[in-house]
Amino acid sequence: MSQKMNVYRVFVSSPTDVIAERQTAKSAILETSSFLEKNGIRLEPWLWEENAVSEFGKSPQEIITGQLGEYDLYIGIMGATFGSPTQKYGSGTEEEFNEAIRALQAGTLKHVSFFLRMLRFR
Numbered sequence: 001m002s003q004k005m006n007v008y009r010v011f012v013s014s015p016t017d018v019i020a021e022r023q024t025a026k027s028a029i030l031e032t033s034s035f036l037e038k039n040g041i042r043l044e045p046w047l048w049e050e051n052a053v054s055e056f057g058k059s060p061q062e063i064i065t066g067q068l069g070e071y072d073l074y075i076g077i078m079g080a081t082f083g084s085p086t087q088k089y090g091s092g093t094e095e096e097f098n099e100a101i102r103a104l105q106a107g108t109l110k111h112v113s114f115f116l117r118m119l120r121f122r
Helices: 016-039 060-068 092-106
Strands: 006-013 041-046 073-078 111-116
Touching: 006 016, 006 092, 016 041, 016 073, 060 092, 073 092, 092 111
Parallel strands: 006 041, 006 073, 073 111
Antiparallel strands: none
């Protein structure tokens, strides 16, 4: 008898200056998932640059938000830039983070984490 697989979508949110960190997060999510699968848990990362599809007639943030749908875990990453402003917030990442906090408070999101890349000054 096969074990039921519980699938959790992990949304990785950030501005574009932390692409390397986004790929590191994706790798960590997939590695963790392979470890957890024997316990019936699979993690699926969702990154806008890999999962969103181009559309016309909407702002980039509206496209990302509309295609993202529901997710279970939020990982935010911030580097040196705040990102591009949206119609509602100072950046897409800020909008996504605020939506994640609302979902967490409503009980529809399981976890929110946010990471800051340390900057090196010379």
